[in-house]
Amino acid sequence: MFFQIFLHFVSNLSTIAVGFLSVMIQRIPILKKYVESTRQKKAIFSKQERLPCIAPLVTTVEETPQIVSACVRGHFPQWLRGYLLRVGPGKFEFGKDKYNHWFDGMALLHQFRMEKGTVTYRSKFLQSDTYKANSVHDRIVISEFGTLAVPDPCKNVFERFLSKFEVPGKVSAITDNTNVNYVQYKGDYYLSTETNFMNKVDIKTLEKTEKVDWRKFIAVNGATAHPHYDADGTAYNMGNSYGSHGSCYNVIRVPPEKVDLGETIHGAQVICSIASAEGMRPSYYHSFGMTRNYVIFIEQPLKMNLWKVVTSKIRGKSFADGISWEPQYNTRFHVVDKHTGQLLPGMYYSKPFVTFHQINAFEDQGCVVIDLCCQDDGRSLEVYQLQNLRKVGEGLDQVYNSVGRSFPRRFVLPLHVSLNDPEGQNLSPLSYSSASAVKQADGKIWCSYENLHPEGLEDEGGIEFPQINYGQFSGRKYRFFYGCGFRHLVGDSLIKVDVVNKTLMIWREDGFYPSEPVFVPAPGTSEEDGGVILSVVITPKQNENNFLLVLDAKNFEELGRAEVPVQMPYGFHGTFVTI
Numbered sequence: 001m002f003f004q005i006f007l008h009f010v011s012n013l014s015t016i017a018v019g020f021l022s023v024m025i026q027r028i029p030i031l032k033k034y035v036e037s038t039r040q041k042k043a044i045f046s047k048q049e050r051l052p053c054i055a056p057l058v059t060t061v062e063e064t065p066q067i068v069s070a071c072v073r074g075h076f077p078q079w080l081r082g083y084l085l086r087v088g089p090g091k092f093e094f095g096k097d098k099y100n101h102w103f104d105g106m107a108l109l110h111q112f113r114m115e116k117g118t119v120t121y122r123s124k125f126l127q128s129d130t131y132k133a134n135s136v137h138d139r140i141v142i143s144e145f146g147t148l149a150v151p152d153p154c155k156n157v158f159e160r161f162l163s164k165f166e167v168p169g170k171v172s173a174i175t176d177n178t179n180v181n182y183v184q185y186k187g188d189y190y191l192s193t194e195t196n197f198m199n200k201v202d203i204k205t206l207e208k209t210e211k212v213d214w215r216k217f218i219a220v221n222g223a224t225a226h227p228h229y230d231a232d233g234t235a236y237n238m239g240n241s242y243g244s245h246g247s248c249y250n251v252i253r254v255p256p257e258k259v260d261l262g263e264t265i266h267g268a269q270v271i272c273s274i275a276s277a278e279g280m281r282p283s284y285y286h287s288f289g290m291t292r293n294y295v296i297f298i299e300q301p302l303k304m305n306l307w308k309v310v311t312s313k314i315r316g317k318s319f320a321d322g323i324s325w326e327p328q329y330n331t332r333f334h335v336v337d338k339h340t341g342q343l344l345p346g347m348y349y350s351k352p353f354v355t356f357h358q359i360n361a362f363e364d365q366g367c368v369v370i371d372l373c374c375q376d377d378g379r380s381l382e383v384y385q386l387q388n389l390r391k392v393g394e395g396l397d398q399v400y401n402s403v404g405r406s407f408p409r410r411f412v413l414p415l416h417v418s419l420n421d422p423e424g425q426n427l428s429p430l431s432y433s434s435a436s437a438v439k440q441a442d443g444k445i446w447c448s449y450e451n452l453h454p455e456g457l458e459d460e461g462g463i464e465f466p467q468i469n470y471g472q473f474s475g476r477k478y479r480f481f482y483g484c485g486f487r488h489l490v491g492d493s494l495i496k497v498d499v500v501n502k503t504l505m506i507w508r509e510d511g512f513y514p515s516e517p518v519f520v521p522a523p524g525t526s527e528e529d530g531g532v533i534l535s536v537v538i539t540p541k542q543n544e545n546n547f548l549l550v551l552d553a554k555n556f557e558e559l560g561r562a563e564v565p566v567q568m569p570y571g572f573h574g575t576f577v578t579i
């Protein structure tokens with residue numbers, strides 16, 4: 001009996017001690033920083049077991065070209081009038097040829113039209129040159145991110161050998177399967193991947209109207225699918241150039257106005273070129289940050305071996321085979337003045353991490369603050385092979401448990417670091433952030449991040465596909481962002497993060513997988529979360545309907561859903577266009 005009382009006393013004592021310590025940690029900054037720094041040392045692989053099969057979400061579907069009326073339950077706000085446009089992979093084979101990677105699937109365009117509380121749906125495969133060429137040959141003739149097009153089996157050995165040395169550009173061997181995102185230049189909408197091609201589209205009919213090649217306008221080999229926009233419509237993007245001088249990361253600006261009606265990205269300019277740390281092994285990047293006055297480029301140790309990329313065809317390997325995670329290198333931040341094109345001299349470094357999607361960035365007290373979805377393990381690209389996503393049982397659990405989770409982190413980059421600044425001290429003046437920037441003896445600034453989330457986010461599998469109230473808060477100090485929780489390999493919950501209070505709000509429905517949340521501001525409101533969240537929610541269950549979900553962005557409560565009895569694959573990105 002005594003022993004039990006003793007155990008009870010000890011367990012209570014330890015509970016009190018832990019509670020006291022956790023309060024002290026939050027109240028004493030140096031303790032809080034220590035705990036934060038220790039927590040920064042490990043990649044987080046939250047474990048799952050008995051994950052449900054999601055193979056139907058990454059399997060070929062039929063397009064739905066005829067408009068379908070959705071069955072609305074609950075309600076869609078009367079003020080909500082426009083298109084939710086989304087894109088993602090929707091066809092994963094041609095004839096006997098099958099794609100290897102999730103990113104390779106043929107672009108399927110989804111359109112939800114909302115007006116007066118009603119919702120309709122349609123989808124169409126983008127009629128890219130790649131899609132048409134593959135269809136004509138009934139096989140994969142153009143390589144994608146993770147799939148190398150194999151030579152024509154009807155050619156003789158000599159012809160097939162020669163085909164490996166086709167002159168790039170003779171028959172556009174570069175894919176225009178723009179399946180990543182909708183982007184906007186000079187008021188027109190385009191579909192983008194990460195190559196030199198984009199496809200201009202009619203957002204009403206989902207028809208492609210024009211193919212655009214970045215190389216015809218500026219000396220870049222491609223651009224990201226995540227450009228940023230100033231309030232006046234000026235667009236900024238980033239893209240690589242490769243030459244005898246090595247590789248450069250180029251900051252691109254596209255003016256907002258058309259001089260002639262038929263213009264596309266005319267007037268595009270490279271305003272700054274940043275030499276890569278290694279000429280033949282530049283970093284892969286998927287997005288970048290932008291504030292009112294600066295572009296922030298994250299040079300991460302996810303490297304593209306150009307020699308491997310250039311020889312991939314004769315080696316029988318895909319583009320993705322040339323990308324490798326190299327954590328022996330640190331991650332570096334470059335800051336470019338948008339107005340002068342000047343690369344700031346600050347050399348900002350952090351421990352190695354990978355980011356796919358930036359959340360937001362802003363300027364405060366002489367610093368750039370940039371928030372990113374970060375993974376400490378950069379091998380997730382390799383994992384997103386279709387064969388992995390289609391696994392079942394323990395095999396699927398092992399795939400999931402091999403991917404590092406993504407968490408929101410804040411970095412603070414002091415803009416004006418002088419020779420007189422003291423070494424070894426935190427140069428960040430921001431009292432509201434535990435992120436630090438410490439000048440080293442060699443002049444480099446070592447940046448440690450602040451976690452922008454409460455502990456509970458690990459239980460949600462981390463967060464990705466971040467979105468904010470972009471129109472009113474991009475590049476500005478903000479408080480809320482939305483994203484998908486990843487307790488599976490695709491999003492399986494919607495999350496609202498308050499980066500000030502570090503609290504979460506979650507929407508989830510077991511067996512259903514919501515897409516990237518899109519924020520739509522309510523008319524006439526200036527509140528940051530005054531509006532709704534739209535998300536396309538899909539399920540592998542054959543007897544259930546997919547639906548467009550609408551949440552109140554303030555309390556994250558479901559307002560309504562528009563059910564559509566149509567199979568949809570899990571997509572990448574989208575945008576809302578008011579009509």
Ligand SMILES: CC1=C(/C=C/C(C)=C/C=C/C(C)=C/C=C/C=C(C)/C=C/C=O)C(C)(C)CCC1
Binds near residue numbers: 103175179
């Ligand atoms: C990888 C992770 C995620 C998803 C990231 C996404 C959707 C990235 C998409 C990138 C694509 C489609 C790139 C395509 C590039 C094509 C090229 C360069 C073609 C070259 C052909 O030769 C999340 C799901 C956000 C979660 C973490 C990991």
Ligand SMILES: [Fe+2]
Binds near residue numbers: 180226356572573
């Ligand atoms: Fe993306």
